[in-house]
Amino acid sequence: MKTSDVITVFDTHAHLDSAEFDVDRGVVFSRLSGVHKVDGKLVSVSGVVLPGTDLRSSRSCVEFASLLTEFYAAVGIHPNSNVDSIDVDWRKLCELAERDDVVAIGETGLDRYRNITPMETQVDLFCRHIDLSIRLGKPILIHCRDAWDDVLPILRRSKGLTGVIHSFNGTREQAMEVIDLGFYVSFAAQVTYRNEKFTGLHEVAKIIPAERLLIETDSPYLVPHPFRGQLKRNEPSYVVMVAIRLAELRQESVEYIAKITTQNAKRLIKIM
């Protein structure tokens, strides 16, 4: 095997603290450092950003990041997470966020799809994450589901904020606006899906400037085509399927997409 045959990828969003990995997390972690075969391609994962979804999850992400050099921790409270006391959890999360080994703030954002947490609380938490991100100079990881009309006005007035719109599933106009505002756009498995409802997203994937493009798995969710239905969960090495699909849509080589998205990810979390 020549090293040039191996595609090196960087997964910018994986919830490896999720309960889906409780039974065999050690195995998943030990596999991560090696070379895998995914859909006939040799894949090496050079980095994985682990976003926290609440205080406990954020602590796990920090702990995992101390175990493998490939792991980078982010801390945050997901808009759908239950919080007992926002003020207490928030204070502890801020302390965690200051650590040198925490590279980003999130996952945060707004979600009108599941609507578990009242919108007022979601906005309060989102704005706290934004202030923290700006204060610490660490990028923000944004979740936006059916909430573009709420998220965009907040981003427009948040001067000095940078980060990523993760698992992007918006329109061309929304993509262009977040690019103009200085954000990166991260694609997950939706671009690999062939359903008609994703054709708009395929077009968006063609027009994102290469230097703002990122890829992610959102593990354990969003298993990519053609493994959907076969695998019960997603893992970081499968991010290569997103790179392959972007290469196809953008008429570029997989190697180029893998390289540019890895460079972008490193620039985003300042590990260049």
Ligand SMILES: [Zn+2]
């Ligand atoms: Zn997520």
